[in-house]
Amino acid sequence: MDDLTLAGVTLGSRLILGTGGATSLHALEQAIRASGTELVTVALRRVDPVGGRAAGGLLEILERCGVGVLPNTAGCHTAVEAAKVAHLGQEAFDTTWVKLEVIGDERTLLPDAVELVPAAERLVADGFTVLPYTSDDPVLARRLADVGCAAVMPAGSPIGSGLGISNPHHVRLIRQAVEVPVILDAGIGTASDAALAMELGCDAVLVASAVTRAADPARMAAAMRHAVIGGRLACEAGRIPRRFHALASTPDDGRPAL
Amino acid sequence: MELMLNGIRQSMLDGATVADAVASLTTRTRGVAVAVNSEVVPQAGWATTALADGDRIEVLTAAQGG
Numbered sequence: 001m002d003d004l005t006l007a008g009v010t011l012g013s014r015l016i017l018g019t020g021g022a023t024s025l026h027a028l029e030q031a032i033r034a035s036g037t038e039l040v041t042v043a044l045r046r047v048d049p050v051g052g053r054a055a056g057g058l059l060e061i062l063e064r065c066g067v068g069v070l071p072n073t074a075g076c077h078t079a080v081e082a083a084k085v086a087h088l089g090q091e092a093f094d095t096t097w098v099k100l101e102v103i104g105d106e107r108t109l110l111p112d113a114v115e116l117v118p119a120a121e122r123l124v125a126d127g128f129t130v131l132p133y134t135s136d137d138p139v140l141a142r143r144l145a146d147v148g149c150a151a152v153m154p155a156g157s158p159i160g161s162g163l164g165i166s167n168p169h170h171v172r173l174i175r176q177a178v179e180v181p182v183i184l185d186a187g188i189g190t191a192s193d194a195a196l197a198m199e200l201g202c203d204a205v206l207v208a209s210a211v212t213r214a215a216d217p218a219r220m221a222a223a224m225r226h227a228v229i230g231g232r233l234a235c236e237a238g239r240i241p242r243r244f245h246a247l248a249s250t251p252d253d254g255r256p257a258l
Numbered sequence: 259m260e261l262m263l264n265g266i267r268q269s270m271l272d273g274a275t276v277a278d279a280v281a282s283l284t285t286r287t288r289g290v291a292v293a294v295n296s297e298v299v300p301q302a303g304w305a306t307t308a309l310a311d312g313d314r315i316e317v318l319t320a321a322q323g324g
Contacts, residue, residue, distance in 0.1 A: 018323065018324030019322040019323060019324070020322045020323040020324040021322065021324070022322055028322065041323060041324055042320045042321065042322070042323055043320070043321045043322065043323025043324075044291065044318045044319070044320065044321065044323075045318060045319070045321035045323075046264040046265065046316065046317065046318060046319075047264065047283045047284050047290065047317045047318065047319045048264065049283060049284065056284075056286045056288065056289050056319065056320075058319075058320040058321065058322065059288070059289040059319075059320050062320075069320075071320075072323055072324065074323045074324065084293065084296060084298065087298045088291040088292075088293060088298055088316075088318055089291070091291035091292075091298060091300060091301065092289050092290055092291035092318060092319065092320065093289065093320070159324065160324075186324075206324075208324030209324065212322075
């Protein structure tokens with residue numbers, strides 16, 4: 001499979017793994033290795049040694065796996081808050097990349113477009129490589145690309161829902177609407193969803209819950225790895241047109257008279 | 259002085275710095291970021307940034323997240 005170029009950086013895998021939802025760091029490490037990913041997301045939360053969130057444990061695993069770190073702004077509801085978390089992520093992880101999330105609704109965790117665009121614009125101005133989690137709205141995707149985002153990451157369906165891609169047509173329209181990479185983010189439930197995303201023309205897929213909350217995360221991570229490769233190849237290969245009736249693949253010519 | 263450290267009320271000696279607040283939670287400095295009263299304090303400034311009564315300090319690190 002061809003490499004993915006994201007903001008000038010070449011990635012050998014078109015699968016990005018979210019680390020949220022894993023039952024243990026050990027299970028997460030196994031999933032990361034099985035996925036073949038080169039980039040994983042992390043959140044920023046309070047150091048809480050009593051509650052079990054010591055500083056450093058997760059980062060050590062990511063370093064051992066040799067994957068890049070993409071900090072997110074999960075849980076932010078305003079542009080101001082998201083920008084601050086992005087800057088804190090830069091401090092903690094020494095990266096200017098950010099998966100920008102500005103949530104507008106608690107039940108669906110869908111993005112707040114009105115806050116998202118100015119947040120993206122501000123962070124681009126601050127020198128960040130901004131990868132915004134967005135809805136499946138082609139116009140919003142174009143607006144995000146216009147303000148300088150390095151990619152757009154439309155939700156297939158709500159985060160953690162496993163509902164797959166609820167509007168494949170919009171995902172196709174987004175692919176046509178922007179020049180930057182399109183990364184299907186959120187809603188993937190199983191391998192066929194990831195393959196479909198790639199067949200629709202997405203450049204990469206970001207998966208978290210579908211892997212980390214699977215009964216066997218490492219096995220699902222391997223499934224996603226193959227699904228993304230298969231979907232990408234199928235997209236490039238060019239599928240046959242859909243037909244209403246059958247079209248024989250075996251020729252009539254030479255058929256014996258019996 | 260009294261201040262809020264990661265959402266918990268704490269007493270710290272007058273003259274305490276951001277570095278002291280971080281050290282009360284973790285011995286690590288890599289992978290840690292700090293905000294005081296919602297403003298980022300770069301790591302290079304931890305030892306020289308004095309805390310004041312009523313400050314809200316957030317000491318953050320990597321957590322699992324999508």
